[in-house]
Amino acid sequence: MANKKNRCSRRGFLKSGALMGVSAVTAGTASESIVKATASTGTAEKVKYRPERQYRYPWWVKTVNKITTETNDAITMKPLANLPLLMIMTETEKWLQDGIQGSKLTINNIKNNVPGSSLKDFALHYAAGSFFRWGLGRNGSIISGREIFAEVTEQNIHTPKDLGVPRWEGTPKEASDMIEAAGIQLGATQVAFTKINPLWLPPFVKIDPNAEKITPLPDLMREISEILQGNIYNFYKNDIPQIKARAQIFKEIMLKNKDEVLMVLPERYKYVVVGTSARPYDLTVRAGSQLGAAGDRVGASDSFLAMTRIRNFIKGIGYDTVDTPNMNDVPWAVAAGLGEMGRMNRMISPIFGGNVVLWSFLTDLPLAPDKPIDFGLQEFCRQCKKCAEACPTGALSLDTDPTWAPQGPWSVPGKKVYFENSNKCQEYMNQAMNFCAICLSSCPWTKKDKAALHQISRIMGSKASWAGELLRKMDDAFGYERITAKDSEMNNWWRLNIPTGGIDSWQGKS
């Protein structure tokens, strides 16, 4: 794994090799699942997409048959775990020091009343992320707000079987339309659908055509989440021995025999519900501060609430859902037409830019998938580069063209994108103890839609994407920049007139 100066030491190379080896075996297992799945269905299934809906997007967003990112499943490979977990495993001491630095910085900012990172800003951040917090439950066990909400509320849903009535039946298109309508009402910003690609599932999830029921993960992920969340608390309390002990336990868990950590899914869970939850723009424009972190957490909390409610709805009509931990939502979202891959190696929406949180889950309810979209982002990103220049660590690519070559073991090969140095990205987030997202908020597509000028700019960005550099300069000239602690506007957030939740839920729909 590359060190800070981006050189790979021998030790780092060997570690990377070990991780890649494990990943290759895991990917091999996934490939085997594809073969079995294909064999069991006989001939390839013909996909019947949902007809394009009139109100989904404005005229300058085109529906296409293939995602605009080039992919090659033959060379794709999954990392063992996502980057924060990889860092804890392979660079434990550095991760520890970064966390100590981050917690000290946060507390110093609070003491010095730094604009955007004062006590009330920090309190807002953590309050916004209430559902992600872990603590002691009534019986003394460690639980999280998410867990309680998901598990307890699910128990209160009456299934058709409970009521003695048949489950809901309809065409896949009717199912998709119904889930979308319910999803928007239940708090999602957008809802879309796609079909499963086993290669996009986490490495510890396997599809078995012979399985009748889901084999859930053991308490593994719960233990890992408990460790990570507990570590954040202990960083602020400067309890280093406790953090080190937890990191050691974590490593032992992650390196267990992979057969013990598999979640097995029956083949019928082949429909993916994927959606977005908008982040409040007035907070995320202050990315890099505790106010910016609050904006990120609002989006994440909203995404979790919406997803859980939609899963409960699907249960209520007689079908099942499964949420696999650490599922990467980006490929599903791009395949389902919620956006295109941007330069920061995340999805950019034509309506919200980078200001969305993605969520997804699998279901056995037959759904009509949506087609991907093309709004000229690939050419625009070639010209613009604003996110890469805004990145405080230089983690994003400044190359004009995307590449097939991954940057490190955190990268998932098999796609032609602007691979980022996730190591630098995560390092910064650890050292700053906020969720950064400076790249996402800097994107010229990340805008509200009150001013007609934004519509004109979006049309130009889509249809004249070759002028991306000029449009980016105009974006800068009009003052669409991140608000930092040095700007007098930072603390103005507390006096702004904002809608409930900070989000205009009519954006993109009027």
Added chain:
Amino acid sequence: MDIILGILIGAAGMNFYNQTKMAGKKIRLYVWGLFVFGVCSILLGIDTLFNSYIEHEVQAAWLGFGMFGTIGIVLLISGHRLHLKSIDS
């Protein structure tokens, strides 16, 4: 505000058209074009000013108002002068 702007633009346009007709003259197509684009540019400037303020983007508000407003005024003045030239010739 949209209603007020619409009434003002409509009244000014009708007045101009009536005066030209009473003088027995015609408004050239390119003059119409300049007037339409000029009015649209001014409207875009006003829209940018008010709606950027709603979006809490003050710099964009005034820059947009200044830029599109100026372009609009230039187009209207050019259109008017060309119109006068065309009716004199």
